[in-house]
Amino acid sequence: MKTTFLDFEQPIAELEGKIEELRFVQEDSAVDISEEIARLQKKSASLTKDIYSKLTSWQISQVARHPQRPYTLDYLQAIFTDFEELHGDRAYADDPAIVSGIARFNGRSVMVIGHQKGRDTKEKIYRNFGMPRPEGYRKALRMMKLAEKFAMPVLTFIDTPGAYPGIGAEERGQSEAIARNLFEMSKLRVPVICSVIGEGGSGGALAIGIGDVVQMLQYSTYSVISPEGCASILWKSADKASEAAETLGITTPRLKALGLIDKVVNEPLGGAHRNHDAMMLAMKKILQDSLRELQDKSPDDLLKTRYQRLMNYGKFKETAS
């Protein structure tokens, strides 16, 4: 797979281009230039490291939306076995923007629920760019209830620009579908682990995002509104997205400092899209750890701690009035 380079990665792209050319030359050349190639590869790696060590918030949101970033089904394929996809909300439709089903994780049965984006144009449209409609959230809720019934931990993968703003979605109660999930997830009697793997887009993300552990990949984002949306409302210009991204505080270090997320999963050098295998391993490890931390807790303990965490969200001061 040829890597797609983002704007700020152009220096890396040039270097990688040079390496490709040299490789091509080497094949029918008498001189050995493998040393030169190795030198350039080293340089490329250090350049990547350099660029990625000082990404701005806006650049990170580009990485979070990278077209080659692993999606829910990639994780499902790589670190789960015996996956049975379950479809539909039993009321209106099946929403392909959310995938869900039963699978084994290290042999243990779990319920997996995640947003799913598409790779090519056709699939992107089929998956509605990962923007669920109410039936998607209601399917997710049905799966959670199923998990509760059969005592399976719930693992959710969050990667959505947001809930779909459409006429039909409003007619079928987008608000109610999201609200109901928030209500039910805060009292679901099984462990719930939420992983933000790409874009954590507002209410559409939160609707499968309440659990006992909320973990985020290093270059994923989680925000109340997209930087573009915020810029066009507050600055009246979508060009200010970069400033909006900075001030909204959508990146892992800032969210961790605010106490809104529990864990950050480091990504491979240059982001998850550069090395899917390494990302899968890291994800598997963190899921194992999080599951282990929760597995011995009674449902009552889980709910008590979960509730306390939710009640602690917020920053305000108290004054004598």
Added chain:
Amino acid sequence: MSWFQKLLPPKIQRKDSNGAKKAMPEGLWSKCPTCVAVLYHADLEKNLEVCPKCGHHHRINARSRLDVLLDPEGRHEIGEEVKPVDTLKFKDSKRYADRLVEARTGSGESDALVVMQGSVKSVPLVVAAFEFKFMGGSMGSVVGERFVRGINTCLEHKLPFVCISASGGARMQEGLLSLMQMAKTSAALTKLADARLPFISVLTDPTMGGVSASFAMLGDVIIAEPGALIGFAGPRVIEQTVRETLPDGFQRAEFLLEHGAIDMIVDRREMRDRLANLLTQMLGLPAAV
């Protein structure tokens, strides 16, 4: 003096020689946006900000709302000590800290939710009301915390909870903290449900975004005021996304009733009686008088 004024009999001529217009006090009259009737303010106020000609429900501030809803005696405010802070040092064209000061002077409130313990026709309860004039009634950390404290009072004294929403949604200036208030408020409602205490959600114009997609849609009974705009995404966002003209009355209270999203539409002037009727029956009490 113009030729016209010279023609007028002295009795109705302007007394002030410099011809300056006599200042009319501002805000005495307003125009109803629906039926374009010109309304005298005192009349409108007496009618709970509902147009006497066509029934259009004007926005009403949180305290007036609570004032007409609650019995005059035994009121007690909850969570007023909780005040906003600018944690993110948020700055767009204006600093959030400055917006907070402006909102406070403009609305007379310290944040967008006022919570009051009291009674409606002698039924004791807690009522939370949104102040739309405070940054569009947006929900940040203070709104979430006051909401939860209201519910905690209900749990402690076994009281029903009523929330009257009027909000554009989550408060961007608090970033993800504001989104998490959706989780916090919805979770608190699970405790109310466990205690079998009624929660009635009243949706007024407008109830959108993060407020609509959390506690506002979780009422045991959901009531809307006539004509209120209620929805998840704003009409402009939807129009831009689907590139279609939206149907007439889209996202209005009547549209939601038709689609089964709410229980009923109640005129503001009847709200007190209807709430008391619902609550007494849900709580197994004799009819309110």
